[in-house]
Amino acid sequence: MRKRVLTTAVVALAGVFTAVPAVAAPGGQGAPGVGDPYYPDYGNGGYDVGHYDLRLKYQPADDRLEGTATITATATQDLTRFNLDFALTVNEVLVNNRKAAFARSGAHELEITPSQALRRNQPITVVVRYAGTPSQVSVNGYNPWLRTPDGGVAAGEPEAAWWWYPSNDHPSDKATYDVSILVPDGTQAISNGTLQSAASRLGWTRYNWRSSKPQATYLTTFAAGKFEIIRDTSESGLPVFNAYSRDLGADEGAAKASVERTAEIVDWESGVFGPYPFEAIGGYVPNVPTGYALETQTRPFYSPRHFRLGANPYVVVHEQAHQWFGDDVSLKTWRDIWLNEGFARYAEWLWSEKEGEGTAAELAAWTYSFYPDGDPFWQVKPGDPGAQNQFHGAVYNRGAIALQALRAEVGDQTFFRILKGWPTVHKYGNARIEDFVAYAERTSGRQLGALFQTWLFTPSKPASAPQASNARSASPTGELKEPKSWKKIQREGLSDHGSH
Template identity: 60%
Template structure:
């Protein structure tokens, strides 16, 4: 949440700029009107909103375990991209009051998740404005048809975790990766409970039986990457080799899985150090991870602090999932999507990071793993080869092809351009797009610019052409030894991906 003095200053600045717009230069008719109720995503047309860009979210939350009562005040600092007579936020809880630039604003619920706001005065194009939304409700009671409820009420607290939908259940937002913002999250819970969120823990204080945690995410973050984990949690705090704070947290009910979870997640700083050597400098000011005992069935790369279902540690340590989710800190978090159909840029890259880790550990090269998967899945598989990763469609957004064939695409690229250019491409993508957004066409263009090769055919074959490609992603050379079976790490990688998104 903005400190009160900063919030007042932001409102005063927005009002001052609004009042200083010359009356002799009104906006054109085409530039004046309501913002669109969607940001323009081809898969999810009503996700996000048009007409403005959020720069910062300040969230002040009060949560009561047991009743699952959440009370909040969200302060959004945004800039209008047109003269706005009305605009939308994505939100589901009951709203009590809305102010825009310090003045009461009219609001109404439209559609499934749209909060429509009409400010007292039109908001001038290119100028900042401040929105304050006061709200309350029981997030776990809200169900949206076709969406698994991502807010989980726990016996001891709550977990907010989901992709692509989660923000609607706990804070109002422009809910699309194309509009990233910094976050300031203050959460008050009963004394003895922990509240984990993204970024750096700026403060923690207890008064009158309530504890307030203040988390700061100082780099732009997509709305679905904001997480909240409240409950009886074992928390560890340390420092990485580069001096960054490392926060790891474990559900106290993990039982036998706790040892395996710690053996994996406590290696986060080590893994991030290695990934930094491959992808470039780590893009955030903190790191860590939480292990939950909620059978959510997935792990998620929530920015700077991934969350893992304990199922990954049911039968032993699983370092690969920690490698996967932390690779997302570069690919998916720092470099976010412009459109959801480009999801392979997130999942293909994180999958390939697992294969590179295996290569480093000597349990199978990336090329061997890519070819093993290629050979293991028959051409007549009823779904896998027909679901192209470059345009998977919404029902198959997190299907195996996006992960595995996305990884194969990167292996095919590596084989075509050679190691020197390949790793130069990966590092350049992470650096050039850092804290921004990218799409497939831009990645192809960068790959061609660095390699000096024309690569349309390669990407067309692996990303967009239905059916099993005629040749494997890696040539059978010295890099890919003739084998009687898959590499040693193949079964563990296959199990990980089955946990992440089911059998191929």
């Protein structure tokens, strides 16, 4: 994924991680970041957001976006000033119905000074009126806003919100959303959750979307363009909303053959990971030139490139697995990315096992053998890869081997109890890798520190693959046999946003 690359000092010793805490700004000022060790200026301190109400007007012809964001929050400290993350032009800010002063600082900080100081635990209502052209805004050479022939898309990680709405842009501050988008008739507007209504008036149509469960800022998506919409209800009763750009060309058939299996895949994953945590399911495929997919909550984004070689259910399995691992249970800091990507990759291995295209043990053994000792692949620590390697293949593939090692250690019954229990224990919250290790130890009754140290925190190739003997072919040579699913999972680099 195209992403900002920052350097930072991270302490990771013997699997123990010390996060850099947010530094409280002096004089009642909210900190300009939450203290994430990989991205120190992401998010803000001093308040906790409960809800975003975004009322937008978008003109596809010139990529012009106008908006009014109403943010309800609670002060977590006394505040004379606080920040939002935002990159478009701001016209007016109100705090608790009074005009507030505002100024810019840094690459994306909107500093707000309310007319009256805020007290700790005080409710806050912030209204920001703004406008701009998102595709023309670049922050350190990065822009997750994707122009299409008929509109625009906001889908990016680790940040995407700055380009279309002001926010506390860090996964540690999740909120509910109402997203209302006005577009010219003939254009559809897509976001997360459920479509509450769509009404046309005077040549414009307004689409009203609602996300009723806590949602991270980067998981909130915007798409406007000419789409074919396919709606359904899953066997488990969930509303399904899928959308495909009308100009996908030769990729259209394969895209539909993949994304239209979403309900089947989610119902299967619900049996493995526990009840689906949200109110709707689906996905969308816009006509974009990028090559990644993203687990935008309830409605993953897929690039058409995933379907250039035919149907690709593995990428759907991956992004839908994120609804549990990454969306429901979100990371506390970006260093905890293994909790998202290692688990979603392992879900693909489980799907392969189900489909008879190679067991998870076979995929783990093949992956282990594929990268020789000394390969740079083994130098990346999935448990602390650094900002530059956050979406490196090792986070996905070595991260998945770590889960296979856990499965081999504790046995299938306990392992799948851990997979189901984890999203329940941290439902709609945030967690760290250390939280998962502790939970796995409690559930299994075993000490697992050495196992996770080996697979997540040691920059070298472990001595052997977990359950490698079970992955050998029955041929006289005893050589490893490439699982049928290997190339399908690996095609176009990685089947998730780690490929870019």
